Amino acid sequence: MFHALVAVKQVPDTTNIRIDPETGNLVREGVPAIMNPYDAHALASAVEWKRKLGGKVTVVSMGPLSFTVTIREAVELGADVGYLVTDRKFAGADTLATSYVLAQVIQMIHEKEPIDVLFFGKQAIDGDTAQVGPGVAVRLDLPIITYAVKIRDIDLAKRQIIVERKTERWTEVVEAPLPALVTCEKEIAEVPFAPLPDLIRSLRYEPEVLTVDNTGIFDAESIGVRGSPTVVFKMGTPPLPEPGEKINSREVGVEAAVAAAFAKAEAAGILTSVLGGVK
Amino acid sequence: MSARRFWVFIEQEEGKAHPVSWELLGVASRLASEVKEEADAAGDTVHVECILLGNQVEHIAHEAIKYGAERVYLVDEPELEHYRNCPYYKCIVGVVRKYEPEVFLIGATTLGRDLAGAVATSLRTGLTADCTGLEMGEVKGSKQRLLLATRPAFGGNIMATILCRQSRPQMSSVRPRVFPMPPYNPEAVGEIVREEVPLDEKDTEACILEFIRDQAESVDIEYADVIVSGGRGLGTPEGFKLIEELAHELGGVVGASRPCVDAGWISYAHQVGQSGRTVRPKLYIAAGISGALQHKVGMQNSDFIIAINSDPNAPIFDVADVGIVGDLFQVIPAMIKEIKARKEALA
Known part of the structure; x- marks a missing residue:
């Protein structure tokens, strides 16, 4: 029996975030919350392997109660069980404190039902740090394979996984012993349309809620603000540079506008060096 | 009196350094100069250093010196021929624990990002990813200047400046091309310090079976003119x-x-x-x-x-x-x- 664990995060759809031009503040209203897209692909891969090998997919998410919808979405996509790790004491966690909480929960689940493969998205689109996956692997002392684009094989008898990972240079084929942690690119699997029974089940699904008190597995010094070495010092919109000259081609004509722009580039010593290099 | 060390991870593959390593050496030199006055006053010394891992890569250590490193800590082992997360992060953590750098910068490439999160977690310290601005700034309540790491947040719609008060090293990852190349000084001299870090068999269990070089188009926009x-x-x-x-x-x-x-x-x-x-x-x-x-x-x-x-x-x-x-x-x-x-x- 195959047991996959998938870590999922709810994120604001950052492509829809806007800054209020008057106040410079983030406009959060109307920004839809979605499952982090890389996590959705990681989950899809876990579900594919569950269908091949037989077994179970467990989902874990850390966040406020509103993340329940994301766990329901995971059930819709084929997850069997979902844990929501939620507590006010986790507030203000940076990636180090987050990896601690996830690692503790995963260890607890693993002791009840041993996990073969941990699937993470390669990064979350709101923070883009790509630190939590490696952090959890280090804390659990597991081999990690990041930027996975394809899982070639999971062999439960030989206790090994073979994964293709893409780097800037090449694709590596990596073999690692199980249990292993894989962080996934979108190519790892297509997110499927939910089958009707899963869809119906997801609507009423209630995740198992884990808190500091009901688990007793968290050290108070390692969670939330206290467990986070980094703090936000300040936030702001970046200072605007002096804008350059703007030429309106509708007024001066297209050719004159282009000639004026290139003349400026030439005066800056750019154009000659660029064209000099063109063979 | 203590030594304040500013470190850079020198990324290399197939015996060739990634230029982001030199860009970061330029940053480390600047950060070191920003604390020079304060260090002089306190009787501390300031050092720009780097760490290099690989197999037969001493030639890269010489290059690093020419880009501004005073000292290169070199772990040169056959096991480190190709980058792998576990042996690399364990070696680095071993050397970091020995010298206790104040600041540690890593390139935010696929290799560097894979590595940085593991190193920071293992050292239980703070890591700010993909910084676009770095400076040593005065912070209330801290005797020494701290690394102020600025990065875009919320999908790049706002800038956040992050700091790490207590844990050390203060770590940041920086993408290639965010900072300029520092000058190359062929006359520069520095020291190469060989380090050995014992690895367990378990650390090298994950192995690379093969490399597939993509035939398809590869676009190098990072270093295009x-x-x-x-x-x-x-x-x-x-x-x-x-x-x-x-x-x-x-x-x-x-x-x-x-x-x-x-x-x-x-x-x-x-x-x-x-x-x-x-x-x-x-x-x-x-x-x-x-x-x-x-x-x-x-x-x-x-x-x-x-x-x-x-x-x-x-x-x-x-x-x-x-x-x-x-x-x-x-x-x-x-x-x-x-x-x-x-x-x-x-x-």
């Missing part, structure tokens, strides 16, 4: 043909804004911005790109920027050296004509 980028203003994927033509005339490569990549008009390898690549070409031409902050942070350090947009209020004009308000489908053909004429005149 000329980039012509297209945005949503192109209207359709076919619009990139015009962008390609101009890029070709200029001997450059094609870039794109995130919406075009998300829409599937062009591959991710072309994406410029916080979620794509950071670039600093000599010439950057942005056509039909409105200029979301997340795009601007990826290209604003270009030497010269020309923006073309039909909307005179498009934010891209704020970072452009020169902007042309107009229809890109008229402006770009006129540019191609002008470039051809100039090249003929040069020939």
Whole structure:
């Protein structure tokens, strides 16, 4: 029996975030919350392997109660069980404190039902740090394979996984012993349309809620603000540079506008060096 | 009196250093100079150093010295021939524990990101990813200046400055091309210190079975001299043909804004911005790109920027050296004509 664990995060759809031009503040209203897209692909891969090998997919998410919808979405996509790790004491966690909480929960689940493969998205689109996956692997002392684009094989008898990972240079084929942690690119699997029974089940699904008190597995010094070495010092919109000259081609004509722009580039010593290099 | 060490991880593959390593040595030198006065007053010494791992890579250590490292800690072992997460992070953690650097910078490449999170977690310290600004600044309640690491947050719509008060080292990852190359000094001298870190058998259990070198197009936009980028203003994927033509005339490569990549008009390898690549070409031409902050942070350090947009209020004009308000489908053909004429005149 195959047991996959998938870590999922709810994120604001950052492509829809806007800054209020008057106040410079983030406009959060109307920004839809979605499952982090890389996590959705990681989950899809876990579900594919569950269908091949037989077994179970467990989902874990850390966040406020509103993340329940994301766990329901995971059930819709084929997850069997979902844990929501939620507590006010986790507030203000940076990636180090987050990896601690996830690692503790995963260890607890693993002791009840041993996990073969941990699937993470390669990064979350709101923070883009790509630190939590490696952090959890280090804390659990597991081999990690990041930027996975394809899982070639999971062999439960030989206790090994073979994964293709893409780097800037090449694709590596990596073999690692199980249990292993894989962080996934979108190519790892297509997110499927939910089958009707899963869809119906997801609507009423209630995740198992884990808190500091009901688990007793968290050290108070390692969670939330206290467990986070980094703090936000300040936030702001970046200072605007002096804008350059703007030429309106509708007024001066297209050719004159282009000639004026290139003349400026030439005066800056750019154009000659660029064209000099063109063979 | 203590030694304040500013460290850089020298990334190498197949015996060749990634240039981001040198860019970071330039940053480390600057950060070290920012605490010089304070260190002198306290009787502390300040050092710019780096750590290098690999198999038979001493030649890279010599290069590092010429880019500004006073000292290179070198772990040179057959087991480190190819990058693998576990043996690399364990070696680095071992050497960091021995020398206790104050600041540790790692390139935010695929290799560096894989490594940095593991190193920081193992050392239980703070790591700020993908920084676009780094300085040693005064912070209330701290006797020494701290690393102020600024990075775009919320999909690049706002800048956050992060600091790490207590844990050490203060770690940051930085993308290639965010900072300029430092000067290369062929006369520079420095020290190479060989380190040995014992590894368990378990640390090297994950192994690479093979490397597949992609035959398909590889676009190196990070280190290109000329980039012509297209945005949503192109209207359709076919619009990139015009962008390609101009890029070709200029001997450059094609870039794109995130919406075009998300829409599937062009591959991710072309994406410029916080979620794509950071670039600093000599010439950057942005056509039909409105200029979301997340795009601007990826290209604003270009030497010269020309923006073309039909909307005179498009934010891209704020970072452009020169902007042309107009229809890109008229402006770009006129540019191609002008470039051809100039090249003929040069020939």
